[in-house]
Amino acid sequence: MARKIAFINYKGGVGKTSCLVNIGAVLAQQGKRVLLVDLDAQSNSSIWLMRVDRWTELHTKGKGSLFSIFVPGESTLGDIRVRDVVTERDGRALVPGLDLIPTGFNLIDLEQEYAPPDKEPPYLRFWKQLKEIEADYDYILFDCPPNVLRASQCGLFCANEVIVPANPDALSLIGFTLITGKLLQFNERSVTYRATGMGPQALINGVLFNSVKTATDIEVPKMRMQFRVNQFRNQKKISSRARIFHSMIRDAIVVRRAVTLGLPVLSMENEGVIEDYRSVASELEEMNSQPAPSPLHSFHQQTATAHE
């Protein structure tokens, strides 16, 4: 079964898209079948990986992007997915196994103008369509905007895990706190559909520090985040397995350059930050194989880390 992971924080610009694209590319390079789903009307991951020329064509036609699956009879997720999305200029696949559900700016219409024809929330249509293709993947990663509106809800309803990328600063901590509350509210609101077996009801299970400057001491923001994670875990607001990733992504100019070149970082020259993405990908794999901690174990662990 595919692991379905939403990348979200209520704070914008923390690196949700960069982490998702680069970690997804590492997983694909290691032989996993990976689907990235762009749920953000800004279309950042789509423009990045399709590059402007291919994305503009899709965007101007209006067909082939995510919004079209919400128009009855137009397209399905299976129709619009772009296989092996990262290519050389001549079209040769550079990261085989990395697919994308692309979006365009029109996804914003889902939030206001769109009236669901069947009166069902859009995430149900999305969930049904994802079911048709999810067996093709080991990982499905949702690139969410910094909110829990309709597009985000599509990812959150389908996800069985949630990762919160964060910068080591106070605003990211606020973003983490807000998203925890909003996710719980959404889980509660969508419970009627889950009762009929739809959607796995995800909780936050990881916080990932991104853009960490090498010479900067981040112990204080890290400790504050750890404290909040422990608190929410005790209150059962996040998963009992939730933790801060041991690996962190360093701040590296090449991450920005990768966007301009339309490539994930691993397709560029051998940069140190690639190792960071690899370490996170390994941790992700390990997280899957670890049994859930017993309540006693997690209590001791939390008390210990709270006093670190």
Ligand SMILES: Nc1ncnc2c1ncn2[C@@H]1O[C@H](COP(=O)(O)OP(=O)(O)OP(=O)(O)O)[C@@H](O)[C@H]1O
């Ligand atoms: N590790 C990093 N080192 C340097 N720059 C980074 C790093 N990670 C992300 N960035 C840059 O920070 C900016 C924001 O990153 P990104 O778009 O991934 O954030 P986001 O959380 O997805 O933003 P949004 O909320 O707008 O969707 C981008 O310019 C990106 O290139």
Ligand SMILES: [Mg+2]
């Ligand atoms: Mg983004």
